[in-house]
Amino acid sequence: MPEFMKIYVVDRRKATWTILKGFTMLAIVGFFVAAGFSSSSLLEAIQRDGEIYVVTRNGPTTFYMDQHGPTGFEYALAKAFSEHIGVELRIRPEETLEAINQSVAIRSAHFAAAGLTATAQRREGFKFSQPYMEVTQQLVYRFNKPESLANLGDRTLTVVAGSSHEQWLEQLRDTSLPNLTWQRTEVETVELLTMLHRGDTDYIILDSIEFETNVAFFPGLKVAFDVTDPQPIAWMLPDASDESLLRAVDNFFHLIEQDGRLLQWKERYFGNIKQVNYVGVTTFEKQLRTRLPKYQEQFQKSAEEYDLDWRLLASIGYQESHWRSRAVSPTGVKGLMMLTLTTAKEMGIKNRLNPMESIKGGAKYFARLHKRIPKRIQEPDRTWMALAAYNVGAGHLEDARKITEALEKNPDDWLDVKEHLPLLEQKKYYKFTKHGYARGREPVVYVENIRRYYDLLKWHFPEAGETPEIPPELEQLPKPEITLPPTL
Secondary structure (H helix, E strand, O other): OOHHHHHHOEEOOOOEEOHHHHOOHHHHHHHHHHHHOOOOOHHHHHHHHOEEEEEEEEEOOOEEEEOOEEEOHHHHHHHHHHHHOOOEEEEEEEOOHHHHHHHHHOOOOOEEEEEEEOOHHHHOOEEEOOOOEEEOEEEEEOOOOOOOHHHOOOOOEEEEOOOHHHHHHHHHHHHOOOOOOOEEEOOOHHHHHHHHHOOOOOEEEEEHHHHHHHHHHOOOOEEEEEOOOOEEEEEEEEOOOOOHHHHHHHHHHHHHHHOOHHHHHHHHHOOOOOOOOHHHHHHHHHHHHHOHHHHHHHHHHHHHHOOOOHHHHHHHHHHHHOOOOOOEOOOOOEOOOOEOHHHHHHOOOOOOOOHHHHHHHHHHHHHHHHHHOOOOOOOOHHHHHHHHHHHHOHHHHHHHHHHHHHOOOOOOOHHHHHHHHHHHHOHHHHOOOOOOOOOOHHHHHHHHHHHHHHHHHHHHOOOOOOOOOOOOOHHHOOOOOOOOOOOO
């Protein structure tokens, strides 16, 4: 493991970040002393020390750990910037916006990359980079759509404490809506959406990008109206006279906007994961006739080698890449089975873009995960949990199973585990787990999608003794005009 990766290890039993072991006060004082009392600029001091310290927050639009390691839009930007200036990234998630503000204010971090709106109030105490995104604050509801903030009545509006949303509400109360009230909370975005979804509050305010990223997991939630005009999102730096770091950040954003990387990252991290619907099934049926024949034999060979059902393996491949052999994500995951470089090396795969190698590597990796599931767990639960581990990582799956058990449900039953996987997004649960925050809803959708593709393939390619029913989605589709390839 590279040295910079070690900063993400968490001791959840004590709820403390072991990053602080390397993030000592001596180091903090050192880089600011070097910048403030020598001829070196802050940027030069950072480059000389070889490290940059960044504070962020856990969330699907910022930073989290998945099966491949650290990821998230803000993480991708910060990692690229650290490479741009030739230093290693040291990133630390904080639990509240107030903690993020304090970290930057006391200069225990060089800047905050946390999806922060560059509001006028924040500009009074901090400096901001050039914007890299715009968002609109939106009022979100489930029932009883309001017409405006002025007619919420006796219903409850909830916002995150210290957020730009609260700052805007305070401004409205001072200028035009003196009777406007709300309740404050320090939960993160997904927890706030969960509160609304289960009826613990009537309304919430979110940034548009946060709602769009998560709405697929909360059916029934809708946007009532925009609360603000589009607002800039930027990195937040200390209010210091030395602007060398700020200039470097601005130059970096200009560069990635020009070369297209910024757009690529936006498309990668803000694409919604949606469950299979009519359109999805239609696309699947098309690719089944046009793309699958090129890879079917390899799916069958690799599945036989690792004692798998080739139709399940093919379903994983479709969920990962839509059977595109040269699929590449901005995070470096590549190929038909979307393997990381590390996973590919562990599986003995030299070329991830070679579809035959990728399929074999994916089969070997899934078989390994399947074997790691406790032997007492029976099929099909064993397979569904292995699929969840393929998506979110074996460590996060085990955390979810422990939460399931702690809440007196069956950790060996997929139905119970998938009910509790989303709790990995809630601070009150994940802070006590070994592997921390995870996008727990994603593996649930991931597994359900694969199960649907698997059902479709079993119908098209039944094996001896099987009498699969026609999946309901196919009853809506015209019969294919092209003869499907036979099994080998």
